[in-house]
Amino acid sequence: MWKLTEVQQLTQRRVAGLMSGTSMDGIDVCICEIQTQPWQCRWLTAQTIPYPESLRFSLMQTQGNVAQIAHWHRQIGEAFREALAKVLADFPTELHLIGSHGQTIYHEHQKVTWQLGEVAFLAAAFGCPVVSDFRIHDVAVGGSGAPLVPYVDAQLFSYLQRPVLALNLGGIANFTLVAEGQAVMALDCGPANMVLDELASLFSRGQMRVDWDGAWAAQGQVRQTWLDDLMAHPFLQQPPPKSAGREQFGGLFVQELMNHTNPGSSRSWYDLFATVTRFTAMAIFYHYERWICPHQPVTEVIVSGGGVHNPVLMQELTQVFHPIPVVTSAKYGIDPDSKEALAFAILASERIDNKPTNIPAVTGAKRPVLLGKITEL
Numbered sequence: 001m002w003k004l005t006e007v008q009q010l011t012q013r014r015v016a017g018l019m020s021g022t023s024m025d026g027i028d029v030c031i032c033e034i035q036t037q038p039w040q041c042r043w044l045t046a047q048t049i050p051y052p053e054s055l056r057f058s059l060m061q062t063q064g065n066v067a068q069i070a071h072w073h074r075q076i077g078e079a080f081r082e083a084l085a086k087v088l089a090d091f092p093t094e095l096h097l098i099g100s101h102g103q104t105i106y107h108e109h110q111k112v113t114w115q116l117g118e119v120a121f122l123a124a125a126f127g128c129p130v131v132s133d134f135r136i137h138d139v140a141v142g143g144s145g146a147p148l149v150p151y152v153d154a155q156l157f158s159y160l161q162r163p164v165l166a167l168n169l170g171g172i173a174n175f176t177l178v179a180e181g182q183a184v185m186a187l188d189c190g191p192a193n194m195v196l197d198e199l200a201s202l203f204s205r206g207q208m209r210v211d212w213d214g215a216w217a218a219q220g221q222v223r224q225t226w227l228d229d230l231m232a233h234p235f236l237q238q239p240p241p242k243s244a245g246r247e248q249f250g251g252l253f254v255q256e257l258m259n260h261t262n263p264g265s266s267r268s269w270y271d272l273f274a275t276v277t278r279f280t281a282m283a284i285f286y287h288y289e290r291w292i293c294p295h296q297p298v299t300e301v302i303v304s305g306g307g308v309h310n311p312v313l314m315q316e317l318t319q320v321f322h323p324i325p326v327v328t329s330a331k332y333g334i335d336p337d338s339k340e341a342l343a344f345a346i347l348a349s350e351r352i353d354n355k356p357t358n359i360p361a362v363t364g365a366k367r368p369v370l371l372g373k374i375t376e377l
Contacts (some may be wrong), residue, residue: 002128004376007096008352011036014044014093016126017338017345018080018100020170022061022245025052025209025306027083030092030341036262039155039285041346044340045091049083057312059103059219069105069116076103077118081125097371098122098130099376101340109247110364113145121333123377133371137359143365146243148178150186151350151357152159152343156334157302165288165298166329167317168340169193169307170242179296187291187363190233190283191249192307193341195276198254203269214312215275220270226261230279239292241364276310281316292361297324304329304339348369 007013012035019028051059055075058068080100089097089283104118121132135145136283153166153176163179174190178183196217200208203216211217235248257276263269292298301321307313308328318326328336335342350357356368 001094001240004129004282004352004374005287007129008189009229010096013096015097015099015134015349016087016095017086017341017342017343017348018084018098018122019341020101020103020107021340022104023197023306024051024056024103025193025197028078028338028341028344029083029087030303030335031087031093032342032345034346035214035354036349041156043334043338043342044093045087046335046341047087047090048337049086051178055079056081059105059335073116073118073377074121076116077121080117080119081121084122084126087323095126095128097128097348097352099125099134099346099351100130100132101134101254101344102132104245106247106248107123107243109243110139110144110241110316113139115121116353119187119375120377123375128211129352129374131351131374133373134344134347134371137364137371138318138363139369142370143358143360143363144181145240145363147174147176147186147188147362148347148358148371149174149340149343150184150359150362152346153186154178154338159331162300163296165292165301166302167284167303168303169303169313169329170340171197171246173280173285173307175292176289177292177296177298182296183293183361184359185240186359187242187287188244188260188286190235190244190280192280192305192313192331193310194246194249195254195257196273196310197282198251199276203273204260211273211277211310212261213374214273214277216270217273217310217312220272220274222278223261223271226272226275227279227282227354229260230257230275231282236286241362277310277313278283278316280307280313284317285320300324301326302309302329302332303338304326306337308336
């Protein structure tokens with residue numbers, strides 16, 4: 001059993017990070033070793049463990065009474081516990097600390113954010129402190145609670161000593177400008193996988209969760225009128241700080257998109273996949289061109305998140321950012337699938353060292369604050 005005071009004294013910590021994003025496509029688990037003086041982080045192992053199917057189906061409904069939400073809180077906590085246990089079975093090691101983001105079930109910019117997943121089950125099972133509920137402290141001081149990964153992006157990529165854009169393609173797309181001598185700039189910039197995944201489920205009548213390898217998008221043609229309408233979405237016009245979730249690009253957005261485009265034949269469905277894929281890339285580039293490039297053009301775009309596995313999306317990004325190279329974080333030794341889980345391991349370690357990790361210029365908070373609540377049994 002590790003006590004918080006003991007872990008705080010360690011100059012090297014083995015920390016697990018757990019994360020499930022807005023796509024709800026699985027529980028990302030990462031284990032790393034963090035050296036505190038001087039600060040270094042070494043990735044050890046990572047896996048994505050599927051959600052129990054019945055739990056995922058229930059969560060995707062995004063509605064529930066008090067009893068249902070209470071059960072979700074426990075069930076997600078137990079699912080995270082089992083996911084970490086599976087990783088540790090393949091990679092046995094003693095943990096000193098766990099950072100668990102949990103599962104966001106509701107997020108409203110600068111008003112409220114809610115993550116479920118009771119971490120007492122993690123603390124009891126693995127005998128170490130757990131840091132969780134990272135976002136709400138930022139909201140309490142006027143921030144939006146997102147994005148939080150920019151602090152970690154700066155930690156991971158500032159050694160490059162040149163301006164880069166760290167882009168995450170989860171359910172939502174967000175990026176961070178990391179540039180020597182400049183304040184970190186970051187923002188959510190629209191959907192990444194969220195809309196495509198919802199379309200895949202509708203097109204396949206629930207048989208497929210994603211457009212595997214961008215196969216459907218590759219067979220379609222971009223319809224300019226559809227693309228123009230998507231690029232006129234009011235979220236794109238909002239100035240930073242800004243954050244997004246299912247409330248902007250979830251089921252209601254997809255239903256309105258379906259009503260507008262009315263795809264009937266397979267051909268029109270493929271065109272819809274192609275158009276939304278291009279919209280995803282163009283919305284990202286639009287935000288870069290409007291809010292980042294005038295201050296600091298970048299030398300490289302470093303991509304992580306599940307979207308790296310969609311070759312059509314990656315090709316669209318390569319085209320819109322040309323001649324700026326677009327690479328994945330694997331180039332720098334960071335598993336693209338587990339970077340956000342790694343981020344919450346790092347944020348947990350910083351929390352117990354009493355280091356503020358929100359960036360007010362990014363979230364809109366009035367001041368820097370400590371992120372995360374500590375659970376110790």
